[in-house]
Amino acid sequence: MQETFTEDQLQFREVVRKFLHDKSPMSAVRQLQETESGYDAEVWRSLGQDLGLPGTHLPEAYGGLGYGPIELGIILEEMGRTLYGGPFLSSAVLAGYATSLFAEEASRQVLIPDISSGILRVALVLDSLSCPELVGKTLTVDAADRLTGRAEIVIDALSADELHVIADSPNGLGLYRVSPSAEEVTLYARESIDLTRKLSSVLFDHAPVERLGQVDAGGLQRFWDLACVALSHEMIGGAGALLESTVEYTKIRVQFGRPIGSFQALKHRCADLLMALEFAKAATYQAAFSLAVDDNPGFVASMAKAMASDCFMETARAAIQLRGGLGFTWEDDTHLFFKRAKCDEVLLGLPHVHRERMIQQMEGNDRAA
Amino acid sequence: MIVQLNEIETAVNQFLDQAFSPDLSLIEWRQRLVAAGWAAPSWPEDCFGRGFTAEQTAVVDRVFKTRRIVGAAQVGPRRLAAETLLVHGSVDQKNRYLPSILTGEHSWCQLFSEPGSGSDLAGAATKAERSGDQWIVNGQKVWNTSAHHADFGILVARTDWDLPKHQGLSYFLIDMRQPGVEVRPLKQMNGHASFNEVFLTDAVVRQDDLVGGEGHGWAVATTTLSIERQGFARGRNPRATHSAPAQGRVYDEEAKELEIDNEPYTWYPQREGRPDLVFERARETGAISDAAVRQEMAKLVCLSEAAKISARFVAAHRKLGNGEVLPAGSIGKLGASVIARQAAQVHTMISGTDAMLSGSGSPMDGVIAETLISVPAISIAGGTDEIQRNIIAERVLGMPKEQRQDTGPFRDIPRNIS
């Protein structure tokens, strides 16, 4: 297993960081969050067709870059730092992983090249975003290949070219492809706390589907772990950027004739945040290294999700508090991170759910030993 | 020079085949080790070592372990003294002190804290005055772990009262076995007496036992403190374990040595909170079926696993020659405190009312009780949690320092009156 980042990976991070710094500054994020799609099509095109980032973790044989969870994590950490709002998590991470894990060969050949280049934007429809055990409990495909049911929260569905759905069927769980423009499909926007990530609800009423492949329980859990670790990277990225900007603010804001950063209460709070961040980063990187070689990834994936969620939320709370009234304004950027932190915290399982899973895994190992 | 790991293994084995015998005396054996450079292979080649990397040293350790060979003496603050001398010691000091540290002939203690200055180590008021070709030391030190066993001490004392506090300090090596040094054990809240107060009354230090030059004590002490913090961060225990329960004089003498040297440290695993016992205890008591306990257990596992991973990353980073990671020591030390506290809390939840009991008949025959009443030490020893947070905030995050009240000549600075 990798022990630390390679030289190539460090360079890759620089490339991604520079791209996002140039193409997705906070001013653009703020402007785009007011739009319906939430992202800039030209930046998405360049990110996909010039850099191939959406296919980073997808197999080279199908037009991906053929890297793995580590490189994908680097991208998400950098996106988390800038709150990049494009359909990367929805299409590249969630739909991309689902396609490469579950779709049959012929479908993979068709779908992965276009997902990798970003030409095809897919929204993955899941009827639960809180735990894999609940996936497929409300969405079902009948014997006539018609999909019925409702998914309460779907990311980027309104701007997607296709919907991919995990649903139950007489043959068990499967991955299906549905056209969002079919008349048996109803999409409507939901208001989201985090305006940089667009949410909607999707209703299916005997919608025609194309079956892409079978989904088994083990595969679904693997998918969930991969997604959790990707999301954890986004969270440590957000937490890292937020801690840096907060510390900078405490150095320039003066009260009582001195910079507020010289007050020990604030120093100690920042020191604790740095420790939490270092630990959450350690867990998250380790989870990516483990996933890359399949070494007991479930335990560390849950550990990463729990720690990164808590760390991002705690940093976001402090980031507002340490800015005082300014931190509570719409004009200051801090609340954008706070809202992302809140949504990421609940997405794919709250921290306590993942902690419970860790203990279950330890009990399992104990019994096996 | 040997570089390949398998060549190292061969070389160690060859040396052991020729030089080791269980019938040697402990000191004789370790003298051979030191002479051959195998006692501390990570030390520089001109200081009894071989300049090995961590990876190379691990190979040597592994051979020693599998062959059950007695290694160099390990226990207590000797490592602080040795590693500080490696950085700041003169050639003569290294030659006089390092071999007997490795052979175990001499043990050491750290004479830094005083009744009037703990966190504020630079406020030390123990006085060292030059008299002919030696220094005469007067003052009191306190909280000095294993001073009651020590042959020598690393000592911070003031040699100039007119300079600002950090500039008037010097760093000495002092012989503890002399009439001017009186050591009195102090009983701790957990009933042990591993630290002491040390009274220095016209105690004598040789002129050539000044380390780093007069007035440079602060720089040398900082090195010692950072070595100490890293030890906490890596969970390095000042205790040592027997190399193996085997027949022969060298093993018998090692057992006897450890019985004495380890005495101050029997409770040290407990001050780390014993996270290793949590799972077993939760199962035994049935507390594992309590959802609230499971949550707190998982939080503990998160912290202690992340601390280990983080330490591994730092080591891997260092191995690539990327230099020292600044926050590592202080973050690790603070992490160790947080882990210990969380572990103590989880043990409390698991034990319930039995957490009131201690001694035989109490949970794990007193180990849990000792844990609950030893954990507070880890947030104090080696620099308090608050001091680590100051270091992280100011030196890592670059937050502004507070205005100092302690500039100017040391003699004019407000101090504790004893």
Ligand SMILES: Cc1cc2nc3c(=O)[nH]c(=O)nc-3n(C[C@H](O)[C@H](O)[C@H](O)COP(=O)(O)OP(=O)(O)OC[C@H]3O[C@@H](n4cnc5c(N)ncnc54)[C@H](O)[C@@H]3O)c2cc1C
């Ligand atoms: C088990 C144990 C073993 C030890 N072994 C040794 C040893 O071998 N050798 C040795 O020399 N010493 C040893 N010590 C001493 C230890 O290093 C000191 O106790 C420690 O540095 C704190 O100093 P103090 O006790 O004087 O407390 P103080 O410095 O008086 O601190 C009291 C409180 O004030 C806080 N405080 C102080 N300054 C600040 C500040 N600037 N900002 C915020 N808060 C502050 C502290 O965090 C603490 O909470 C040992 C201590 C223990 C508990």
